[in-house]
Amino acid sequence: MRNTVSSLVLLAAVALGGVVITGSDSHAAGPAIDIPDRQWSWEGPFGTFERPALRRGLQVYAEVCSACHSLELVAYRNLGSIGFSEAEIKTFAAQFEVTDGPDEEGDMYTRPARPSDHFASPFANDNAARAANAGALPPDLSLMTKARAGGADYLHALLTGYEEPPAGFDLLEGMSYNAYFPGHQIAMAAPIYEDGVEYADGTPATVEQIASDVTTFLAWAAEPELEERKRLGIKVIIFLIVFTGFAYALKRKIWSDVH
Amino acid sequence: MASGGIYENPVVKWIEYRLPIFSFVDHSLGSGYPTPKNLNYMWNFGSLAGIVLVIMIVTGIVLAMQYTAHVDYAFASVERIMRDVNYGWLIRYIHMNGASMFFIVVYIHMFRGLYYGSYKAPREILWIIGVLILLAMMATAFMGYVLPWGQMSFWGATVITNLFSAIPLVGDQLVTWLWGGFSVDNPTLNKFFALHYLMPFVIFGLVFVHIWALHRFGSNNPIGVDVKGPQDQIPFHPYYTVKDLFGLGVFLIFFMLFVFYAPNYLGHPDNYIEANPLVTPPHIVPEWYFLPFYAILRAFTDDFFVYQIISLGGWLMTAKLAGVLAMFASIILLMLLPWLDRSKVRSSKFRPVYKQFFWIFLADCVLLGYIGGKPAEGAYVLIGQLATTWYFLHLIVIIPLLGILERPRPVPESISAAVTKSAH
Amino acid sequence: MSETANPATHSPEGPGEGDDTNRRDFLIVTTATMGAVGAALAAWPFIDSMNPAADTLALSSTEVDLSPIEEGQSITVMWRGKPVFIRHRTANEIADAESVALADLPDPQADAERVQEPQWLVMVGVCTHLGCIPLGQKTGEPKGEFGGWFCPCHGSHYDTSGRIRKGPAPLNLPIPEYTFLDETSVRIG
Numbered sequence: 001m002r003n004t005v006s007s008l009v010l011l012a013a014v015a016l017g018g019v020v021i022t023g024s025d026s027h028a029a030g031p032a033i034d035i036p037d038r039q040w041s042w043e044g045p046f047g048t049f050e051r052p053a054l055r056r057g058l059q060v061y062a063e064v065c066s067a068c069h070s071l072e073l074v075a076y077r078n079l080g081s082i083g084f085s086e087a088e089i090k091t092f093a094a095q096f097e098v099t100d101g102p103d104e105e106g107d108m109y110t111r112p113a114r115p116s117d118h119f120a121s122p123f124a125n126d127n128a129a130r131a132a133n134a135g136a137l138p139p140d141l142s143l144m145t146k147a148r149a150g151g152a153d154y155l156h157a158l159l160t161g162y163e164e165p166p167a168g169f170d171l172l173e174g175m176s177y178n179a180y181f182p183g184h185q186i187a188m189a190a191p192i193y194e195d196g197v198e199y200a201d202g203t204p205a206t207v208e209q210i211a212s213d214v215t216t217f218l219a220w221a222a223e224p225e226l227e228e229r230k231r232l233g234i235k236v237i238i239f240l241i242v243f244t245g246f247a248y249a250l251k252r253k254i255w256s257d258v259h
Numbered sequence: 260m261a262s263g264g265i266y267e268n269p270v271v272k273w274i275e276y277r278l279p280i281f282s283f284v285d286h287s288l289g290s291g292y293p294t295p296k297n298l299n300y301m302w303n304f305g306s307l308a309g310i311v312l313v314i315m316i317v318t319g320i321v322l323a324m325q326y327t328a329h330v331d332y333a334f335a336s337v338e339r340i341m342r343d344v345n346y347g348w349l350i351r352y353i354h355m356n357g358a359s360m361f362f363i364v365v366y367i368h369m370f371r372g373l374y375y376g377s378y379k380a381p382r383e384i385l386w387i388i389g390v391l392i393l394l395a396m397m398a399t400a401f402m403g404y405v406l407p408w409g410q411m412s413f414w415g416a417t418v419i420t421n422l423f424s425a426i427p428l429v430g431d432q433l434v435t436w437l438w439g440g441f442s443v444d445n446p447t448l449n450k451f452f453a454l455h456y457l458m459p460f461v462i463f464g465l466v467f468v469h470i471w472a473l474h475r476f477g478s479n480n481p482i483g484v485d486v487k488g489p490q491d492q493i494p495f496h497p498y499y500t501v502k503d504l505f506g507l508g509v510f511l512i513f514f515m516l517f518v519f520y521a522p523n524y525l526g527h528p529d530n531y532i533e534a535n536p537l538v539t540p541p542h543i544v545p546e547w548y549f550l551p552f553y554a555i556l557r558a559f560t561d562d563f564f565v566y567q568i569i570s571l572g573g574w575l576m577t578a579k580l581a582g583v584l585a586m587f588a589s590i591i592l593l594m595l596l597p598w599l600d601r602s603k604v605r606s607s608k609f610r611p612v613y614k615q616f617f618w619i620f621l622a623d624c625v626l627l628g629y630i631g632g633k634p635a636e637g638a639y640v641l642i643g644q645l646a647t648t649w650y651f652l653h654l655i656v657i658i659p660l661l662g663i664l665e666r667p668r669p670v671p672e673s674i675s676a677a678v679t680k681s682a683h
Numbered sequence: 684m685s686e687t688a689n690p691a692t693h694s695p696e697g698p699g700e701g702d703d704t705n706r707r708d709f710l711i712v713t714t715a716t717m718g719a720v721g722a723a724l725a726a727w728p729f730i731d732s733m734n735p736a737a738d739t740l741a742l743s744s745t746e747v748d749l750s751p752i753e754e755g756q757s758i759t760v761m762w763r764g765k766p767v768f769i770r771h772r773t774a775n776e777i778a779d780a781e782s783v784a785l786a787d788l789p790d791p792q793a794d795a796e797r798v799q800e801p802q803w804l805v806m807v808g809v810c811t812h813l814g815c816i817p818l819g820q821k822t823g824e825p826k827g828e829f830g831g832w833f834c835p836c837h838g839s840h841y842d843t844s845g846r847i848r849k850g851p852a853p854l855n856l857p858i859p860e861y862t863f864l865d866e867t868s869v870r871i872g
Contacts, residue, residue: 045520073335073338073342075738075741077737077741078342114746115741116738116741116742139532142338143338143531143532146523146528146531147528147529147531147532148528149528151528182541222531224342225341225342225348229348229349229352229519229522230519230520232349232519233515233518233519233520236515236519237512237515237516237519239717239721239724240508240511240512240515240721241512242717243508243714243717243718243721244505244508244509244511244512246710246713246714246717247501247504247505247507247508247714248505248508249710250501250504250505250707250710250711250714251501251502251504251505253706253707253710254497254498254501254707255498255501255502258296258493258498317729318729321729321732321733324732324733325732325736339736339738342737343736343737343738343739344732344736344737345728345731345732345734345736345737346728346729346731346732347732347736349728350728350729350732504714504718
């Protein structure tokens with residue numbers, strides 16, 4: 001009995017230790033900025049992406065963000081898994097030009113994008129992007145909700161966090177004040193404003209709505225497998241619980257003559 | 260039934276005569292392998308570690324079929340695995356979280372050894388091989404983390420390989436040799452991929468020798484008293500096979516909860532940014548299982564009193580070198596435990612003073628891990644230095660002293676005697 | 684290591700022993716079966732991961748615009764890693780192809796079976812002998828004795844329908860699956 005107790009204490013200590021170690025946040029430089037916790041439809045063991053929000057988010061990305069931010073890891077054909085038909089994808093992709101080649105003369109040429117292409121980048125390379133943005137490099141957005149501490153919560157906070165700098169704050173030339181960006185100075189001017197997009201489904205385009213929709217879209221872009229992962233997870237965990245239950249019963253049975 | 264190679268099935272007989280594999284399996288983990296009958300669940304972790312090793316090798320090989328080890332393609336190839344390869348996300352997340360699981364299981368396995376004196380005679384070589392396995396695991400994990408070519412991959416590799424320049428005379432050449440160039444770049448990545456693929460099989464070989472050494476004297480047990488006869492033992496199969504199966508079930512639930520519901524909890528967001536040699540992340544942190552050692556490494560600053568002492572006022576070696584040596588010493592020293600600890604009593608059950616120090620040591624290791632994840636600033640530095648000092652104090656001073664000075668509780672005559680005496 | 688006889692692997696004697704064994708056997712069978720099923724289910728993702736990935740499947744069909752191809756011209760497009768010959772055949776070439784007696788063909792196949800629209804010949808440009816790419820796509824290249832394609836590796840001659848006429852190749856040049864999306868474009872695969 002005392003063996004079991006000390007074993008469990010050891011186990012708990014190591015587990016707690018593990019949680020303490022991993023939980024200790026060393027990501028933020030300077031005092032940690034509190035990010036408001038939001039409820040997203042895809043959180044939790046049964047989470048899913050809301051399809052209408054994804055469509056609106058795609059529209060926001062295409063009309064606002066794609067001017068500066070690439071989405072290179074996502075292919076147009078991936079939009080099929082969020083409810084776009086083949087024809088819709090083909091039409092959508094064809095709006096954008098991609099570089100292909102070389103042709104028979106050895107020159108590169110541009111052509112309309114096909115579903116099998118990845119999202120077209122606004123700039124040919126990082127240097128071109130910096131040149132067009134006063135030296136700042138707009139990051140690719142394909143993994144943004146996984147590449148920042150705070151994930152989707154942080155992204156949403158950032159997009160809605162533009163404010164007047166507090167008194168005495170030294171804001172550098174060309175920078176904007178943002179309550180959530182580390183260091184509070186961000187090279188990107190506020191990208192979202194009321195009615196900045198006209199939603200195809202008629203939803204009122206408030207700043208909050210736009211931020212929420214594009215965050216949803218980017219969360220999908222970063223983790224397109226999320227819904228399948230959680231669905232499969234339920235089955236796996238339930239199977240394992242049942243299996244472990246039987247294994248335990250079998251263990252007790254086999255050991256009954258020793259105890 | 261008794262082992263001995265008498266099989267009825269003609270096919271089995273034919274094979275057994277030419278390659279005695281059935282009796283080998285029976286002797287090593289079947290009903291022909293006697294095991295102490297009082298092992299508790301702390302003894303499950305060895306078999307769990309073996310299973311995790313197999314899981315890592317299988318997932319690793321399948322990932323290697325799709326991964327490209329070139330700086331221009333590595334990051335994108337991993338994302339292709341996540342997005343385009345059938346079940347690629349699942350295999351990648353199993354491999355990624357499996358590494359953490361491997362260290363959790365092995366750390367618990369080691370602490371079990373410390374608590375119950377499993378490292379003591381005649382199991383010294385068993386213990387040493389175990390430490391070698393740990394070192395091989397650390398090398399494998401370090402190189403594996405570089406492969407996705409994220410920011411932490413690149414900068415972690417840069418920081419850790421740079422440490423070797425602290426070695427006098429050959430340091431810089433050694434680092435250039437490790438890099439295959441003048442910084443972490445494509446030759447480094449390709450080399451790490453080749454070695455990362457190789458090392459697990461080296462670990463497999465070490466595990467084979469580890470089990471061979473184990474079977475020489477059999478397992479230790481919670482009261483640390485040697486087996487006196489058959490009355491103290493039960494066959495490994497079916498008792499411990501079924502107990503290990505149950506333990507595996509519990510472990511898999513824990514493991515799969517991470518894989519399916521928190522796959523990136525143990526990782527770092529910066530590794531989802533492609534490596535950029537011109538942009539250093541604000542805080543470079545290794546994966547959690549390296550944090551205690553990272554804390555020991557960083558504790559050695561110029562004004563650290565331990566450094567001042569061992570370097571004779573900074574003359575013998577730089578603080579950087581001292582940190583590197585201390586980091587390796589923290590693991591190498593473990594190998595010497597059988598000789599540092601002279602107590603005739605194995606198990607902490609009968610060593611009340613040692614037991615207290617064990618828990619303090621465990622807490623110290625957790626504290627070191629916590630410090631390792633913090634920036635090397637302010638109060639964290641001092642705490643890290645104190646925790647580091649305690650770590651070495653425990654191994655070099657306290658354990659030897661306890662071995663001589665501690666008065667242990669009376670130890671039972673045998674396992675059977677202890678079992679009949681207890682309330683079981 | 685002391686050899687030992689196994690103590691107590693059998694259930695204690697007494698009433699209900701049969702039930703004990705039954706329950707134990709049930710547990711063994713159930714647990715073992717669940718374990719085996721679980722292992723098989725777990726193996727599937729690993730095997731499936733080696734099937735063509737989504738990006739490979741996305742490139743498994745190619746759309747080609749036929750409008751720039753003049754009569755008497757051929758183009759070569761890559762499809763699933765292989766060259767596909769698309770020829771805008773002239774009236775003479777079509778007539779030649781249609782007038783060949785099937786008995787003269789090593790691999791008998793009527794021209795009508797090989798084309799959907801007679802002026803468009805679409806076939807995989809890999810010689811059915813040992814896999815070289817036959818010549819005849821570009822002006823100036825040898826076309827062989829039957830006005831179609833000629834494989835320089837071992838001298839196979841293909842006619843204006845891409846059928847083998849002379850030489851070691853056993854079969855006609857393969858026709859891939861293709862669909863006309865409209866009059867001037869086709870999807871291969």
